[in-house]
Amino acid sequence: MRTPAGIDCKYFYGDYYRGRSVEECRLLDASNQKWNPQLCKSCPVPGIARANSCEYIQLRATVTRPLSAFFMTRVQVFAYCEKSKRDVLEPQIGCGECHPIPPVFEVEK
Numbered sequence: 001m002r003t004p005a006g007i008d009c010k011y012f013y014g015d016y017y018r019g020r021s022v023e024e025c026r027l028l029d030a031s032n033q034k035w036n037p038q039l040c041k042s043c044p045v046p047g048i049a050r051a052n053s054c055e056y057i058q059l060r061a062t063v064t065r066p067l068s069a070f071f072m073t074r075v076q077v078f079a080y081c082e083k084s085k086r087d088v089l090e091p092q093i094g095c096g097e098c099h100p101i102p103p104v105f106e107v108e109k
C-alpha cells in the first residue's frame with residue numbers, strides 16, 4: 001500500500017473506506033513503536049524491500065532520534081536471517097548465505 005510519502009510499503013496500512021482515516025505502520029506496531037506519517041519520508045524499509053526480496057530476512061524497526069533534539073526522528077532497521085541464524089549487517093544485500101557475492105565484487109585487502 002502507498003504510504004503518505006508516496007512510496008509503496010508492504011507494512012503500511014490505510015483504511016479510508018466511508019470517511020475513515022486509519023493509518024498505521026505494522027512493522028513499527030510489532031515493536032510497540034509509535035508511528036507518524038513523517039517517518040515514512042526517510043524510512044529505509046521500502047528501499048530494502050526493493051533491493052532484497054529474500055524470504056528469510058526478518059526486519060525489526062525502532063524509532064530513534066539521532067544525536068540531538070534538533071534532528072527529526074527516524075526509523076532504524078535491524079535485519080535477521082532466519083536461515084543462517086545471524087544478524088544481517090547490510091539488509092539491502094542480505095547475509096550472503098543463499099546468494100553469495102561473486103568474487104569479482106569482493107575488495108582485495
Ligand code: SF4
Pocket residue numbers: 003009010011012013024025026027028039040043044045046075
Ligand atoms: S515507517 Fe517505513 S515501514 Fe512503516 S509504513 Fe512507513 S515506510 Fe513502511
